Amino acid sequence: MSSNEKGFDRREFLKGTAAVAGATAVGTLAPFGLAHAQAGKIKVGLMLPYTGTFAALGVAITNGFKLAVEERGGKLGGREIEYIVVDDESNPAKAPENANKLIQRDKVDVVVGTVHSGVAMGMAKVIRESGTLWINPNAGADEVTGPLCAPNIFRTSFSNWQTTYALGKVLKERGHKNAVFITWKYAAGDQAMAAFKEGFEKEGGKLVKELFLPFPQVEFQALLTEIASIKPDAVATFFAGGGAAKFLKDYQAAGLKGKIPLYGSGFLTDGVLEAVGDAAEGVETTLHYADSLNTKKDNAFRLAYAKTYKLQPDVYAVQGYDAGQLLAAGLDAVKGNVGDKAGLIKAMEAAKIDSPRGPFTLSKAHNPVQDMYLRKVVGKQNLVQGVAWKALADPARGCKA
């Protein structure tokens, strides 16, 4: 700024903001790995967030995947695995470029990713064109195994639809006749809300009000006041991460906890229980994983994961682990011959995955057909109460493959 200029005008400020947007688009890119493969190795491209809000999830998925490979002696279908890692930064704008790098430049045999649904949508377009095998270990956008489904696209996590559809039945069983749904106004929130509405109304319940706030805003006070004025039988939600922690605390501080029971998809209470104190106590959620499943497979997995990484595994680690297991099932069947794509896909489609969450198979659109657990927060754990819905399959609306 020149010394005799008085402040500066708005145009300067807007220029500045535009520059930030530009800087975000340039950002950092860190593919660390060898561009040229040694012969005989199968190339796995890990396209996951390693920086930003979802960094911890990207790491958990990577750990889980590598654990599945290590348990098989570091080899799948008799061939060693070479990892090529790209940090997708949860940035949808860079998704096609990042996916293209793995496919065109690094010539990977399979892409594993990602966490953010917007990034997954960007990947889908590139991957449908190239025909590269893709295993999605988290991003829940319904479209991925819906309108965008393809023979080479697999998912080992969940669809957004699955995470809230079973809630309707739970609310009905608790005797709730009407409910309010509150979430962020963005794709995942919309899909979670629509699925809850479908499930609840099928059981004869009534969704009396849909409450939205802009993503990722966390000032809930106005909408909590709305809930208090509507006085529904129950409140159902989709929130995750820091926003979920704040929502739980605000719900309690507003005096609603204990008066209007709170339900949600499991992301509401996953990874936030240390942060919220007793604000989540008793909250019931549905998800495809829970603490204390206490099955042989889950116990073995949790022990091996804790030993290897000195960390407790979470649902994301399970999804990464199952991505590894699914790939193993396919490669074992074709004896490591990734050129036999038809055989590989056929074997993966037919695989029965012995997951820590419980065994699951894949739907025609390649999404897990899995049990949705009913969990309840007790202390610092999401304790399993039973199965809310046995073998829930995503309807795969719009899938023509």
Place this chain on the structure above:
Amino acid sequence: MDLAFFLIQLLNGLQYGLLLFLVASGLTLVFGIMGIINLVHGSFYMLGAYLAWSLAGLTGSLAAAIAVGIPLTVLFGMALEWLLIRRLYERDHLFQVLLTYGLILVFEEMRSILWGDDVHGLPVPALLNVSIPLTETLSYPVYRLFISGVCLLLAFGLYLLIQKTRLGMMIRAGASNRDMVQSLGINIKLIYTLVFAIGVALAAFAGMINAPLSSVFPNMGGQVLIICFVVVVIGGIGSVKGAMAASLMIGLADTFGQVLVPEVAGMIVYLLMAVVLVWRPAGLFGKA
């Protein structure tokens, strides 16, 4: 909406507005008065929240954490100004954007290394951890009202500092003509270091005192950054009064927007900004 709930929403809006002022107050100084496009403001907010979380863990109380944390952030702000920011005063705004954007990335990574990527919570201080019942289903947390009180005090203090003290006079003079002030024998460099440090401390303080409500999580600074700029721009650059008026307007618009027109609630604040700028291009209290 009956009258009782209308009044509660009004309270929500005002309370949110005051909270916005608290968060934006540091930016009012640094961006509004010093004229530095300070994109790293949100990171100071985040650092404050994380500092409060770890210091409260050590000392056992939020008040002690704030008492220890504020001097630390003032020193941190002074060091940062001395090392980096002061190189920008004579330069184009683009350089300020580049440096402060770079600092966002640095602080985010520092946070990840020092504190990890988990979500953390801080209990509301026991003395203030009560709620006042308003209706049979709704109560109002006293801590929110306490924060509102702190915001009002802070706003008044800031107004006094800038408008009524000798230091404030020098700050304002420096903002309009740096060279002239310097040639009058005032150590403008020191003053700017101080103002920047106060700005950093205010942002960190906002993060600290708000931590029990907001929780402490990665990238929390990014969420407040944009709205802080909106507050300062609507209010008129350089005006504390304007920032207060803008905060309250945004708080009310956002609250009633969410309740009355939820489909477009995300746009309301920006629509408001557009309307204000068409009507008064320099902001509510800005000098054209």
